[in-house]
Amino acid sequence: MRLLAETTGRSESFFLKQLIEKGIHAMEDAWLPREVVAQVRSGNLPAQQHGTIFDLFDNSIRDR
Template identity: 40%
Template sequence: MSRQTAVRLTDETYERLKALAEKTGRTATFYIREAIEQHLEDLEDLYLAEQTLAQVREGKERTYSLDEVERDLGLAD
């Protein structure tokens, strides 16, 4: 299922998007969807990292050194 939404773009952004779509034979919708999906992934990763950092600072989560990880996985020399 997909939903439709509206996005307001500056004239400059719209023209750039339109030019890219024309040059590549793809639709503007394709590039809008791709940009949103990629940026959402980045934002989700950032949010998770910020939450984890806060938990580490509060002592609720611990970090592991590379030596510890290698040892625990049997990768140490």
């Protein structure tokens, strides 16, 4: 990242922020249904549901 910052004249924190933002978008695209991603990105976040949730990484079911 240091090489990118030095070569482009941007700060390392700029590239870190880009990496985080792009990574989060990639995770949303990979793990969430398309309609949920569209709602979130349009600012129409659905109300949080209480009850059972799925862990995206081990597919276990847990109660909140």
